[in-house]
Amino acid sequence: xxxxxxxxxxxxxxxxxxxxxxxxxxxxxxxxxxxxxxxxxxxxxxxxxxxxxxxxxxxxxxxxxxxxxxxxxxxxxxxxxxxxxxxxxxxxxxxxxxxxxxxxxxxxxxxxxxxxxxxxxxxxxxxxxxxxxxxxxxxxxxxxxxxxxxxxxxxxxxxxxxxxxxxxxxxxxxxxxxxxxxxxxxxxxxxxxxxxxxxxxxxxxxxxxxxxxxxxxxxxxxxxxxxxxxxxxxxxxxxxxxxxxxxxxxxxxxxxxxxxxxxxxxxxxxxxxxxxxxxxxxx
Amino acid sequence: xxxxxxxxxxxxxxxxxxxxxxxxxxxxxxxxxxxxxxxxxxxxxxxxxxxxxxxxxxxxxxxxxxxxxxxxxxxxxxxxxxxxxxxxxxxxxxxxxxxxxxxxxxxxxxxxxxxxxxxxxxxxxxxxxxxxxxxxxxxxxxxxxxxxxxxxxxxxxxxxxxxxxxxxxxxxxxxxxxxxxxxxxxxxxxxxxxxxxxxxxxxxxxxxxxxxxxxxxxxxxxxxxxxxxxxxxxxxxxxxxxxxxxxxxxxxxxxxxxxxxxxxxxxxxxxxxxxxxxxxxxxxxxxxxxxxxxxxxxxxxxxxxxxxxxxxxxxxxxxxxxxxxxxxxxxxxxxxxxxxxxxxxxxxxxxxxxxxxxxxxxxxxxxxxxxxxxxxxxxxxxxxxxxxxxxxxxxxxxxxxxxxxxxxxxxxxxxxxxxxxxxxxxxxxxxxxxxxxxxxxxxxxxxxxxxxxxxxxxxx
Numbered sequence: 001x002x003x004x005x006x007x008x009x010x011x012x013x014x015x016x017x018x019x020x021x022x023x024x025x026x027x028x029x030x031x032x033x034x035x036x037x038x039x040x041x042x043x044x045x046x047x048x049x050x051x052x053x054x055x056x057x058x059x060x061x062x063x064x065x066x067x068x069x070x071x072x073x074x075x076x077x078x079x080x081x082x083x084x085x086x087x088x089x090x091x092x093x094x095x096x097x098x099x100x101x102x103x104x105x106x107x108x109x110x111x112x113x114x115x116x117x118x119x120x121x122x123x124x125x126x127x128x129x130x131x132x133x134x135x136x137x138x139x140x141x142x143x144x145x146x147x148x149x150x151x152x153x154x155x156x157x158x159x160x161x162x163x164x165x166x167x168x169x170x171x172x173x174x175x176x177x178x179x180x181x182x183x184x185x186x187x188x189x190x191x192x193x194x195x196x197x198x199x200x201x202x203x204x205x206x207x208x209x210x211x212x213x214x215x216x217x218x219x220x221x222x223x224x225x226x227x228x229x230x231x232x233x234x235x236x237x238x239x240x241x242x243x244x245x246x247x248x249x250x251x252x253x254x255x256x257x258x259x260x261x262x263x264x265x266x267x268x269x270x271x272x273x274x275x276x277x278x279x280x281x282x283x
Numbered sequence: 284x285x286x287x288x289x290x291x292x293x294x295x296x297x298x299x300x301x302x303x304x305x306x307x308x309x310x311x312x313x314x315x316x317x318x319x320x321x322x323x324x325x326x327x328x329x330x331x332x333x334x335x336x337x338x339x340x341x342x343x344x345x346x347x348x349x350x351x352x353x354x355x356x357x358x359x360x361x362x363x364x365x366x367x368x369x370x371x372x373x374x375x376x377x378x379x380x381x382x383x384x385x386x387x388x389x390x391x392x393x394x395x396x397x398x399x400x401x402x403x404x405x406x407x408x409x410x411x412x413x414x415x416x417x418x419x420x421x422x423x424x425x426x427x428x429x430x431x432x433x434x435x436x437x438x439x440x441x442x443x444x445x446x447x448x449x450x451x452x453x454x455x456x457x458x459x460x461x462x463x464x465x466x467x468x469x470x471x472x473x474x475x476x477x478x479x480x481x482x483x484x485x486x487x488x489x490x491x492x493x494x495x496x497x498x499x500x501x502x503x504x505x506x507x508x509x510x511x512x513x514x515x516x517x518x519x520x521x522x523x524x525x526x527x528x529x530x531x532x533x534x535x536x537x538x539x540x541x542x543x544x545x546x547x548x549x550x551x552x553x554x555x556x557x558x559x560x561x562x563x564x565x566x567x568x569x570x571x572x573x574x575x576x577x578x579x580x581x582x583x584x585x586x587x588x589x590x591x592x593x594x595x596x597x598x599x600x601x602x603x604x605x606x607x608x609x610x611x612x613x614x615x616x617x618x619x620x621x622x623x624x625x626x627x628x629x630x631x632x633x634x635x636x637x638x639x640x641x642x643x644x645x646x647x648x649x650x651x652x653x654x655x656x657x658x659x660x661x662x663x664x665x666x667x668x669x670x671x672x673x674x675x676x677x678x679x680x681x682x683x684x685x686x687x688x689x690x691x692x693x694x695x696x697x698x699x700x701x702x703x704x705x706x707x708x709x710x711x712x713x714x715x716x717x718x719x720x721x722x723x724x725x726x727x728x729x730x731x732x733x734x735x736x737x738x739x740x741x742x743x
Contacts, residue, residue, distance in 0.1 A: 164426025184547030215549070 001124070002032040003116065004066035004073045006039050008080035010226035015077075017269030018226060021255040022076050022118065024264045028133050029125050036065045036073070044079035045193045053097075057104040059084035060091060064105060067113035076118040076255070078151040078225035079192075082158065084115040089157045117151060118224050118255070119160050119168040130175045135263035137177025140282025143257070144181050144218035145169035146209065148228040149189045163187070169222060169254050176261040183216035185209050190231040200242075206231050207239045210247045219280060222254045229253065234274045250277040284363045294405075298368060302402070304592045307682075307708040308618030309408045309654060319398040321369035321377070322355070326393035329366045331357075333385035333394070341373045343451075347441040349459055350451030355385045360449050369394075409618045409645045410592060412602055413638065414585050416624035419578040421474055424481045428474070428546045428575070434460040435553060436546060436573040439493055446500050456504055458572050461551070465571035467509040468501050469555045470494050470536075471543050476578040477515060483578045483599060489630040490576035491518050495528050497574060498536035510536040511568050513543050513557055521632075539566060546573060579628040593681055594619050601627045612641045615710055616680055617656075620644055659728040660709040661716060663702045667723035670700035674715035674724055682708035683715060 003026075011019035026033050039062045048055035063084055066073035075081040091098040091109050102108055147166045155163040164187065170180035188209055191202030209232060213221050223229050233251040240247055250273065260266045260279060270277040288295045296315060303314035337353035345352070345359045354373040357365060375382035376396055386394040418438055422431030429436055435458045437445075448454040458465055472490055475482025491514070498510050512531075517538070519528045532538060541558035548554075555568040581600040582588075589596045594614035595603045602625050605613040612620050622638035623629065629637070648654075665688060675683045686703040689696060702715075702724065715724045716731070725731060 162426055165430060184545065188545075212547075 001030070002034065002071055003121065004069050004071040004113070005033040005035045006042075006062055006066070006073050006075040006080060006084070007035065008039070008042055008075060008077045010077050010080075015226035015229060015253070017256055017272050018076060018229070018253040021253055021259040021264070021266070021269055025255050025258045025262065026121075028259075028262050028264065029129060031121065031125075033074070034069065034071065036062055036069065038062075038065050042075075042077075042080040042083040044083050048083070053100060053104065055083065056087045056090050056097065057101050058087075060087040060101045060109060061105045061107070063087060063113060063115060064107045064109050067110060070112075072114045072116055074116045074118070074121050076224070078117070078148055079227065081115065081117045082150040082153075085117075085157055088115045117158070117160050119151065119166075122172055122254075123168050127175055130172070130258075133262045134176055136261055136281070138173070138257065138261050138279065138281060139177050141178045141279055142181050142217050142219045143173045143178045144183050144213040144216060144221045145173060145186060145254070146213070146221050146223050146228060146232070146251075147186050148223065148225045149187060149192075151224055152187065169224065172254060172258065173222065176258060178257070178261075181213075181216045181218050183212055183218065185212040190228045192227045192231070195231055195235065202231060203235060203239050203242050206235050207243050207245065210236065210239065210249055211245070213249060214247065218249065220257075220277075221249055221251045222257055223251060224254050236275050248275060250275050250279075252277055285361070288363045295363070297364065301588065301591060304410070306406075307705060308616075309648070309707065311407045311410060311618065313405050313407055313410070315403050315405060317401040317403060319371070319400050321371070321374075321395055321398045322367055323393040323395055324364060324366060326391045327366045327389075328391055328393075329357075329364070330390065331367070332388050332390070334367055336384050336388045338382065338384060339373055339375055341370070346444045346451045347438065349437075349441055349444055369396075408649050409620065411620045411622055411638075411641045411645065412588070412592065412594075412614070412625050413622040414582045414588055414625040416579040416628065417582055419475045419482060419580045421482075421575060421577045424475055427544060428471075428573075429548075433546065433548055433553060433573075434458075435571065436575065439490065439497065439574055439576050442497055442574045443493075446497070446504070456501060456508075456572075463551075463571065464505065465508060467511070467568065467570045468572045468574065469543075469553075469568055469570040470498060470510070470512045470574045470576065471555075472512065472514045472576045473542075474575040474577050476576075478578075483580065485578075485599065485628065486518060487576070487579040487628040488518070488633075489579070489628060492524060492527065492630060494574075494576050495519070495531035495536070498531045499534050502534040502536065511555075511570075512536050512538045513555075514538060514540060515542065516540075541566070579624060581625060585625060592616070592619060593679075595679070601625065612637055612644055615712075617707065617710065618648065654707070656706060657711050659711040659726060660706055661704045661711065661713070661724050661726050663704060664723045664725070665701045667721045668701040669721050669723070670702070671720065672700075672702070673718050673720065674702050677714050677718040678709075679712065679714065680708045680710050682710070 007019050023033060040058060043055045043058040047058055063073055075084050091101060092111055152158055152161045152163045152166045161168045166186060173180040189205060191205045195202040221232060229251055236247055256266055256269050287293050296317060298318045298320055300316045301313055302316050305312045333355045334353050337355045339354040340351040341354060342348050343350045343352040355367050355369045357367050371377045418440055444450040445452055445456055446454060472494055476487040494512060498512055501508055501510050517528055519525045539559050541560045543555055543557040545556045546553055552569045553573055555570050555573060557566055559566045585600050586596055589602060594616040597603050602621050604611045604621060604626055605615050614621060620641040622641040623634040670685060672685055682705045683702050685700040687698050688701055689698050711726060713726045716726050722731060
């Protein structure tokens with residue numbers, strides 16, 4: 001399987017570990033990735049607050065590049081994925097909007113390339129293949145899989161998993177030998193980019209997510225979105241300070257967990273985290 | 284029902300299923316499967332000793348999964364006839380050949396393990412559909428409410444059993460999980476009703492009133508219990524209905540206008556998160572018991588039954604009335620009438636009114652010696668009809684059949700098939716006239732030439 005890789009701005013900067021681990025895990029599992037040479041910003045979250053057309057044209061530009069490569073496009077960042085999926089949905093279902101978008105990007109979308117999320121790519125791989133690649137199983141590690149709000153929603157567009165109780169990440173954790181915990185905050189909002197303008201409200205959201213994960217007995221939180229990661233990992237110290245809590249829960253990308261379980265060197269990836277990552281396996 | 288069973292002019296078939304309906308208004312022939320009961324109704328006195336001795340216990344359908352029943356059982360305490368039946372899927376004697384306790388204890392020898400289904404036919408003049416409703420399976424649509432994994436998030440019908448004196452708790456309101464008496468009860472209305480995205484677009488009509496009743500019942504039985512009702516709108520039109528809703532509020536039920544976004548367990552409490560749209564704030568309630576008012580949907584076999592009898596139903600599976608305002612109890616098929624929730628969600632008074640109207644319509648039909656039929660029906664020009672039979676397949680009322688006619692052509696007598704319209708069944712829909720390739724079928728009053736003349740006039 002070969003896919004066009006759309007890293008987006010985050011995976012080239014703040015969440016480099018997500019990119020590195022995703023690329024390494026794909027290599028291990030026999031998925032060839034080719035970065036789209038001329039990818040542009042997906043527009044999240046600013047474009048769709050100012051112009052509906054702009055918010056669709058930006059990701060459409062990148063999607064058409066992938067189509068020219070003759071490949072489906074994978075966008076690991078949840079925001080890139082959702083914006084690109086919106087563009088794909090509009091272009092496949094709304095001929096009027098498709099014409100407008102094509103006029104803006106000066107290219108034609110034939111409807112052959114599809115946008116894939118990290119959840120879809122991971123669930124395409126057979127169970128045995130993942131199991132066989134695991135060399136250091138996550139025995140006894142309790143993982144709270146946190147999907148966030150945009151990865152599985154809105155359901156009629158994203159349609160990758162149950163929008164209220166998604167389980168695709170939990171399945172991966174189980175295949176890695178870990179214990180996915182059943183917790184109710186899988187799809188609660190972390191506040192995303194509102195952290196810059198409404199910090200207090202977002203810190204409370206982060207606190208609630210960390211608290212419910214801790215109450216559910218999680219040792220570690222797995223995410224699949226750079227913003228979820230920032231709001232739970234980088235902001236954890238601020239949350240502790242504001243609310244007088246003492247959370248010390250590592251927040252890792254699901255692909256970093258996979259990489260770690262598959263024996264890939266994760267020290268450089270984990271070095272970039274604010275909460276020190278320690279995966280306590282049971283003997 | 285017991286009065287109906289006693290009436291000399293009424294034959295009641297219970298545990299029976301209609302398999303085939305033939306004929307037409309005033310002249311139906313109905314094939315009925317009388318299912319095997321394994322209990323001889325003539326010998327059984329309904330003493331109930333078999334029910335107490337049966338060693339098999341299965342989940343009770345009538346108690347909505349909250350209680351157990353034996354494999355030989357009466358469906359509910361007031362069942363008609365008030366005599367037990369054996370549930371063949373769960374009876375050890377019928378499944379494995381062992382046990383036979385009920386036959387041993389029966390004082391009248393009424394148990395018959397060899398009982399078989401019987402097929403009978405009845406001739407009737409009219410049919411009243413009253414197949415009722417089911418509650419939608421909310422667990423499939425509401426993952427945010429736990430999707431059925433929390434034992435204390437129950438349906439209104441389950442709550443109905445909890446407060447019923449003959450229910451599994453003897454009428455005491457207790458949580459199904461641990462039997463604890465709840466200190467806080469949350470009711471959520473419109474769970475899958477008025478929710479086009481996830482459930483059904485329509486209002487189920489009865490929920491506002493039964494939720495008000497449930498709230499009052501909680502406050503009466505447990506005066507110190509906190510009761511919250513989350514609602515979108517309170518829809519209580521009808522005589523004394525709004526007063527009843529006010530009574531629920533006076534009794535202490537706290538009505539919160541807003542949807543619940545999530546329910547999850549924390550310790551032995553359930554955290555109910557929602558919004559109060561009148562204050563514009565998020566609310567969070569720590570509840571012991573959550574009761575959902577789910578959408579009414581047609582009986583699970585409703586569509587199959589409509590196809591057997593031969594009339595139309597809507598996209599949700601509710602039976603379609605002939606006219607929403609002027610013929611609300613008739614179907615488009617002559618002689619078939621509607622009563623109750625099979626036609627659409629409604630409460631008990633409306634159901635009784637509609638059922639009475641349907642009965643009156645049947646009496647009007649059967650009391651006359653002659654039928655007044657719609658004159659605008661299809662007729663066949665046999666000279667043009669080629670006997671292809673396309674119209675027989677398209678007719679939704681099964682009103683067209685092929686019949687053999689004899690005619691003289693070039694001095695020879697020949698026999699051929701032509702379409703024939705049963706004037707009792709034809710409802711004048713016109714499907715056959717559009718389907719007929721040789722233009723042999725026309726609708727009286729709406730013939731092809733009449734319609735073309737209208738088109739010509741309209742285009743002038």
